[in-house]
Amino acid sequence: GTREHMLELRNVHSYYGAIHALKGISLTVDRGEIVTLIGSNGAGKTTTIRTISGILHPREGQVILEGRDISHTPAYEIVKLGVAQSPEGRRIFPRLTVLENLEMGAYTRNDPQGIAEDLERVFELFPRLKERRNQQGGTLSGGEQQMLAIGRALMARPKLLLLDEPSMGLAPVLVETIFETIVEINKQGTTILLVEQNALMALEVAHRGYVLQTGQIVLEGPAQELAASEMVRKAYLGEE
Numbered sequence: 001g002t003r004e005h006m007l008e009l010r011n012v013h014s015y016y017g018a019i020h021a022l023k024g025i026s027l028t029v030d031r032g033e034i035v036t037l038i039g040s041n042g043a044g045k046t047t048t049i050r051t052i053s054g055i056l057h058p059r060e061g062q063v064i065l066e067g068r069d070i071s072h073t074p075a076y077e078i079v080k081l082g083v084a085q086s087p088e089g090r091r092i093f094p095r096l097t098v099l100e101n102l103e104m105g106a107y108t109r110n111d112p113q114g115i116a117e118d119l120e121r122v123f124e125l126f127p128r129l130k131e132r133r134n135q136q137g138g139t140l141s142g143g144e145q146q147m148l149a150i151g152r153a154l155m156a157r158p159k160l161l162l163l164d165e166p167s168m169g170l171a172p173v174l175v176e177t178i179f180e181t182i183v184e185i186n187k188q189g190t191t192i193l194l195v196e197q198n199a200l201m202a203l204e205v206a207h208r209g210y211v212l213q214t215g216q217i218v219l220e221g222p223a224q225e226l227a228a229s230e231m232v233r234k235a236y237l238g239e240e
């Protein structure tokens with residue numbers, strides 16, 4: 001049968017000009033899951049996220065959100081359909097305060113009551129942001145900026161949260177915190193697609209995963225199986 005997935009990529013090909021970055025990616029994300037996409041530098045992880053969020057459009061294949069083809073839907077419409085992205089490299093607004101950055105995340109919404117509730121929820125998930133709510137984003141530490149980028153994405157109250165390398169550049173203790181928070185966000189009902197170079201941590205929190213290599217999926221399965229597979233252990237977990 002054709003079960004409806006929250007998200008489905010069918011044979012997606014994406015390009016940067018002549019560069020063929022995604023060479024036929026097929027994957028699914030179901031409601032309530034954390035799915036991770038792992039792979040080394042340049043494998044196409046960020047390109048996959050950008051193709052889902054509509055920053056890029058596939059030249060071939062389809063991106064299907066809850067049964068609807070969004071392959072050529074503009075990025076701002078995709079946000080309205082319930083998909084929010086926390087981009088790689090954080091990209092917060094450095095001159096705006098923490099509070100203003102979070103409010104920007106809710107720009108497509110029209111429900112002040114719900115926005116206020118979600119602000120409280122973000123402050124509960126990230127107490128540090130509450131303490132620093134009136135501080136300029138650019139003055140935060142790297143870890144705090146990462147929290148702010150995730151918090152800002154949550155302010156769109158997404159059904160599907162796309163996280164691009166949330167652990168990048170963070171001290172190990174903060175990496176733990178970020179991953180714990182990702183699990184908590186998922187428990188509260190948000191479906192998550194998590195892109196990570198930190199395969200070990202990603203596979204610990206995810207339900208399922210896909211391994212990407214030079215624009216193609218080379219392995220997929222339950223996270224525990226992937227973590228145990230020889231290929232993943234050799235290529236991504238640094239084992240001989």
Ligand code: ATP
Nearest residue numbers: 016019021039040041042043044045046047048197
């Ligand atoms: P990283 O973790 O290093 O970002 P990644 O798995 O996210 O790796 P992508 O950033 O998706 O990889 O890159 C996939 C391929 O597309 C790479 O070969 C990369 O060089 C190329 N690429 C990415 N962005 C561009 C761009 N703006 N213009 C041209 N080529 C690009």
